[in-house]
Amino acid sequence: MSKTPNPLCVSHAEQRIVLAAPSVRVRGGPDPVSLVRRRAIIQMVLIGVLSGVGVALIAYLVPWLPDRASKEAVQIDRVFWFVTFICIVIFALVAAVSIYAGLKFRAAPDDPDDGAPIHGHTGLEIVWTAIPAILVTAISVYSGLVLLDIENIAKEHRTVEVTAQQFAWSFTYPDLGITSQELVLAKDEPVELKLSSKDVIHAFWVPEWRVKQDAVPGIETRLVVTPTQLGPFPVRCTELCGLGHATMLSRALVLSPEDFEKWVQKQKQAAGGGGAATSGKQIFGEQGCDTCHTLADAGSTAQVGPDLDKVLAGKDANFVRESIIDPNAEIEEGYQPDLMPKDFDAKLSDEQLDALVEYLLEATKAG
Numbered sequence: 232m233s234k235t236p237n238p239l240c241v242s243h244a245e246q247r248i249v250l251a252a253p254s255v256r257v258r259g260g261p262d263p264v265s266l267v268r269r270r271a272i273i274q275m276v277l278i279g280v281l282s283g284v285g286v287a288l289i290a291y292l293v294p295w296l297p298d299r300a301s302k303e304a305v306q307i308d309r310v311f312w313f314v315t316f317i318c319i320v321i322f323a324l325v326a327a328v329s330i331y332a333g334l335k336f337r338a339a340p341d342d343p344d345d346g347a348p349i350h351g352h353t354g355l356e357i358v359w360t361a362i363p364a365i366l367v368t369a370i371s372v373y374s375g376l377v378l379l380d381i382e383n384i385a386k387e388h389r390t391v392e393v394t395a396q397q398f399a400w401s402f403t404y405p406d407l408g409i410t411s412q413e414l415v416l417a418k419d420e421p422v423e424l425k426l427s428s429k430d431v432i433h434a435f436w437v438p439e440w441r442v443k444q445d446a447v448p449g450i451e452t453r454l455v456v457t458p459t460q461l462g463p464f465p466v467r468c469t470e471l472c473g474l475g476h477a478t479m480l481s482r483a484l485v486l487s488p489e490d491f492e493k494w495v496q497k498q499k500q501a502a503g504g505g506g507a508a509t510s511g512k513q514i515f516g517e518q519g520c521d522t523c524h525t526l527a528d529a530g531s532t533a534q535v536g537p538d539l540d541k542v543l544a545g546k547d548a549n550f551v552r553e554s555i556i557d558p559n560a561e562i563e564e565g566y567q568p569d570l571m572p573k574d575f576d577a578k579l580s581d582e583q584l585d586a587l588v589e590y591l592l593e594a595t596k597a598g
């Protein structure tokens with residue numbers, strides 16, 4: 232069966248030739264080849280600029296990132312923008328060529344032919360190897376410089392030891408003799424966090440500060456941050472560390488230097504001048520029970536574990552004690568085993584455990 236020539240196709244073929252041919256000046260008239268070429272380039276540039284501006288607006292106007300609440304966040308966001316800018320330029324280039332090609336060289340519905348086979352173009356291959364190599368190197372050098380600058384902490388700084396364990400954080404201030412379930416810091420004061428883990432790999436992350444670091448059992452890792460905004464910020468674990476991973480939340484509270492000083496004094500008093508807390512209610516807060524359990528008397532409303540006001544009503548001291556030191560012995564219906572930490576037996580002295588059990592019995596009797 233003979234094929235009727237398709238006028239559209241012919242014009243496609245011509246266009247291909249026109250684009251590929253070296254410009255030949257036709258004597259005595261305007262140069263049609265370079266005219267077509269120039270029009271094609273102008274159209275592609277237009278498409279490229281439009282797509283580039285479009286994605287740039289999406290990148291800029293949509294609030295993709297949380298607040299910038301630390302000195303480091305400003306530097307890290309600069310790296311983000313640097314990389315985003317490169318991405319926008321490349322996107323615009325690719326969009327220009329592919330949209331133009333899609334519109335101009337689309338095959339007619341009845342044209343079953345493949346495009347002309349093209350093989351190898353050394354110049355093009357050199358260009359598309361060299362440009363990405365340069366870009367990737369630039370990104371890594373810039374990020375490396377920012378990281379070096381961030382990690383270079385001022386001599387005068389606070390050190391806080393961060394301990395991660397399934398599924399809670401604790402923060403120790405070695406120079407103040409304070410241990411807290413929340414990370415409390417003074418605004419504009421550089422801090423070095425020394426991270427360690429008691430069990431598996433966890434990772435410390437406060438999105439508003441941008442910085443993030445793993446807590447690995449057996450080694451000490453470090454993280455430097457200078458909070459520049461007041462407020463409570465969420466502390467998250469960003470390493471899937473077990474069943475309770477999603478509940479491994481704490482709070483980073485940034486206070487003015489005066490309020491921080493007040494907090495320190497209060498903590499020292501509460502700790503009875505360095506000794507371990509002996510009031511059951513204090514232990515309940517200090518050990519992080521309140522991050523998982525609801526207990527009206529302690530003002531906690533967490534729902535990771537059972538509501539203690541409900542489940543402990545009418546229970547005896549033995550049950551409560553067993554539940555704390557051996558949480559897996561009996562699992563409350565509807566709850567997962569291995570969520571509640573199993574090391575309270577080791578962490579609490581007998582005296583503290585007695586006080587805690589007594590407190591829980593007292594607090595839940597009325598309800």
Ligand code: HEC
Pocket residue numbers: 397398399475478515518519520521522523524535536537542543551554555558559561562563566567568569570571572575587
């Ligand atoms: C990481 C979250 C978490 C923390 C921290 C935690 N618990 Fe639990 N707790 C649970 C979960 C989940 C259960 C239910 C499963 C079970 O029985 O082990 C539970 C069960 C209990 C029970 C038994 C309730 C019942 O009816 O069986 C008691 C009592 C209890 N917790 C007290 C405490 C005390 C006191 C502390 C602090 C010293 C504490 N928990 C810390 C998550 C937690």
Ligand SMILES: [Cu+2]
Pocket residue numbers: 395396397398432433434468469470471472476479
């Ligand atoms: Cu974790």
